[in-house]
Amino acid sequence: MALHTPPLRQKNPHLPFGDHQHSRFYGQDILSVNQFNREDLDYIFGVAAEMQEMVRRVGSFDLLKGKILANLFYEPSTRTSSSFTSAMERLGGSVIPINEVRYSSVSKGESLPDTVRTLECYADVIVLRHPETGSAALAARYASKPLINAGDGIGEHPTQALLDLYTIQAELGRVDGLTVTMLGDLKYGRTVHSLARLLSRFNVRIHYVSPEILRMPTEIIQELKEKGVAQSEHAHLEEVLGETDVLYVTRVQKERFSDPAEYDMVKDSYVITPEVMRAAKEEMIVMHPLPRVGEISMDFDDDPRAAYFRQMEYGLYVRMALLAMVLGKA
């Protein structure tokens, strides 16, 4: 059945008294990194740094007291789902968790637009993860409350890219001038799709290292080329590891393969070990959105360059910032 798609509505048009000046993203959806310019990024990261400081000092506070988040997950998640829950609760709000859509009316055949229109009766903001590219944009058209894309198939994962960029800035002190190497499944990995786009706002060089069948989609390479980003594709990590400032490792996305034999062929293409990392700079970082399934050896975890666990923590502060912003409280 073809869905009737309503036009975009202005969300939350009535700003509460006093919220005008500091509510850049009030009532807005977060669907793609393309909606953020550098000034927006500075603003988000400024708020995230304040959140980080508040969590360190007091743990939780009441900025979003009385607000409710619907956390709607049609795909598995540990970090994204629980960091949004933690973010909301640390801000004094509460959460409707729907992470087993099997037990919701989705299993009775309810459409995404209807599920979203239901949840917004009970919640002030919706976080959505869904296996189809474009699903977040579709859901946002039906919702009058702000909707945050927590991963739409192989499309985008904007909040992950924001926390990735925050991590780079926090760990290395800058983004301009860096060489970023993305490794692994660049075809199906939505985190690298969003991160590459977000990095195009900066003066960076990007290397893509992947097996032939998992190369970065040409439309993304083209998009970045038009923005003047220096990019190159490689089959072997050794070619670029020595000049890399940020090594962004990804999991081969097993669930996106139609042919299991193809997955088996490429699943162990690259493994980061202390030996491999001897060829890398002393001052650089290794990131991973996690979960990892063998592409970074646990023997590397104690290396100061291993930033992936710190990256998860930064995610909490960035998601606190985003929730406060879309709800008009930042």
Ligand code: NCD
């Ligand atoms: C990523 C995702 O879901 O796209 N995980 C995450 O959100 N931290 C990466 C992955 O699943 O490999």
